[in-house]
Amino acid sequence: NAGVTQTPKFQVLKTGQSMTLQCAQDMNHNSMYWYRQDPGMGLRLIYYSASEGTTDKGEVPNGYNVSRLNKREFSLRLESAAPSQTSVYFCASSEAPVGSYEQYFGPGTRLTVT
Amino acid sequence: KNEVEQSPQNLTAQEGEFITINCSYSVGISALHWLQQHPGGGIVSLFMLSSGKKKHGRLIATINIQEKHSSLHITASHPRDSAVYICAVRGGAQKLVFGQGTRLTINP
Numbered sequence: 100n101a102g103v104t105q106t107p108k109f110q111v112l113k114t115g116q117s118m119t120l121q122c123a124q125d126m127n128h129n130s131m132y133w134y135r136q137d138p139g140m141g142l143r144l145i146y147y148s149a150s151e152g153t154t155d156k157g158e159v160p161n162g163y164n165v166s167r168l169n170k171r172e173f174s175l176r177l178e179s180a181a182p183s184q185t186s187v188y189f190c191a192s193s194e195a196p197v198g199s200y201e202q203y204f205g206p207g208t209r210l211t212v213t
Numbered sequence: 214k215n216e217v218e219q220s221p222q223n224l225t226a227q228e229g230e231f232i233t234i235n236c237s238y239s240v241g242i243s244a245l246h247w248l249q250q251h252p253g254g255g256i257v258s259l260f261m262l263s264s265g266k267k268k269h270g271r272l273i274a275t276i277n278i279q280e281k282h283s284s285l286h287i288t289a290s291h292p293r294d295s296a297v298y299i300c301a302v303r304g305g306a307q308k309l310v311f312g313q314g315t316r317l318t319i320n321p
Binding site: 140142157158199200202209 | 313314
């Protein structure tokens, strides 16, 4: 099993450009999450999908959109990138809503917006 | 005040030492998670616990629900244990609240 995979691993964007971060899991998990990690801030939830067909905002959703394409895939889109979105992005999944179930993380995407 | 506070923020020790990392939280929880972030950036789940103690190899996690406190212990520490250790608690139906992490360095 590959677990949780993310693409790309690294990306440099110019301000105003758009891009989509891809995430897929092969563990048949119901719930998927997008986090960002910034120095001194800890992990912060951007969006989550409790189950296929549903998405909800997390702590820091502004500037992002998500799509739960199917049970396996959950993508994060930046429509117009800003320097404040420079961060490391992690996708994660869990069998059911987080808190009572272990979370599995992808390897991360390091994004720089210039 | 952060909902989840870890101490210390940084810890350097010699190989073989017994390590303790602390996590205090202010919200009611159903479960507490300990995560490890490797120097390369990957994050893995170490423990999820809601009461008592759990052990996996040289790692032990304890939680005191009444005192809203958890500890992660590492026995016979080794340089490969060098990583950032993150505590997280459930702050809502779908939200984990994360501590800022403890950076552990074990010198040979």
